[in-house]
Amino acid sequence: MKISRRKLLAIATAGAALPRVAAANPATEITWDDLIPPGVPYSEIIGEGVMDEVNDIWLPVFDGNATKLNPALDGAYIKMPGFIIPIEQTAAGVTSFILVPYVGACIHTPPPPPNQLVFVNAFTPWPSDNLWDAVWVTGRMQHEVQMTEVAQTGYVLEAEFMEIYVW
Template structure:
C-alpha cells in the first residue's frame, strides 16, 4: 500500500510538455470514500502462486477473495466521464496488431501490477484502446496516455476495470518530464 501511494506521488510530479493536458492523478478516479478506505487498509500479503512465479491458465491478476471491500470497488467519479485527460501509468498488454504493437492494454498506477496480486481496485485500472498501437519493449516503462476517459465497466479474464480510455496519444515518460 505504501508503495502504491508513493508511486502515485512520484508520477504526480510529471510536468506537461507544451500543448499537453495537465496530468490527471489516479486518485481523481476514486471517490473520496474509497480513498479514505484505501488509506486505512492494513498491508496486503503478496504471498500467492503468482508471487512465486506460477500462474493460472488465465494469468492470475484477478482479485482473490477475502480482501477489504475497497479492493473490489467499481465506484467511479461521474464527473470524469467523457473528460479529456492525460494520465501516467504502466501498461499491461492485452492485444496487439500484426506488427506486434499493443492496441489494447490496461494502464495501472504502479509497476508490476500485472504480476503481483492483488491488482489495483477496478477504479484504479483503465482499459486503454489505442488502434494506432504502441511497441512495448518493457511493461515497466512508464507511459503518458492522453484521450477521452469513459466510465465503463470492463470485465476481462485478467482483471476488471471501472474506466476505459480511447487514447489519442500514448508516449513513453521521458526524464525531462520528471
C-alpha cells in the first residue's frame, strides 16, 4: 500500500501537534492508606509494645500485618505527601530521609509500623531549612523492608521530584 506525500505530511503534522504531556506517564497520587495491602484494616497493623525503662522510650511490638506491603506499589511511579525525618544530610541539604505520615513520627512518639514508613533517596537534596514543611514526593516505589537507626521501613522511594505540600 502506497501513502501519498500529502497523507504522510498530514499524519506527521497531526502527530507533532499532540501534546508531549499525553505521552508522559503521570505519577499516581496515593495516600498513606494505600501503603496497606487491600483487605488489611488499619486497626490490625498497629501493635502493642513495651516500655524501655532504662532509656525511657516506648518500643512498639508489631505483628505480621505491620510488614505486609501493597503489591500494587512495587515498581509503581507515585506521588505522595508526608513529613521528613532526615537520615543523611550534606551542606546542600537532605539526601536521604524517612517519609512519615505526621510530624514527629519516629522522633517524639513510637514509630509507625514499617508499612507506614517510606525510606527516600533524593536525587536533588532537600533544603535543610524546609524540614518542618509537609512535602510531595514523586518517584519510583519499591518494596524493601529495612532497618534504619530511627525505625524499620517497608518501602523505598527514589525521589525524582519534591515540592512543598500546599494545603
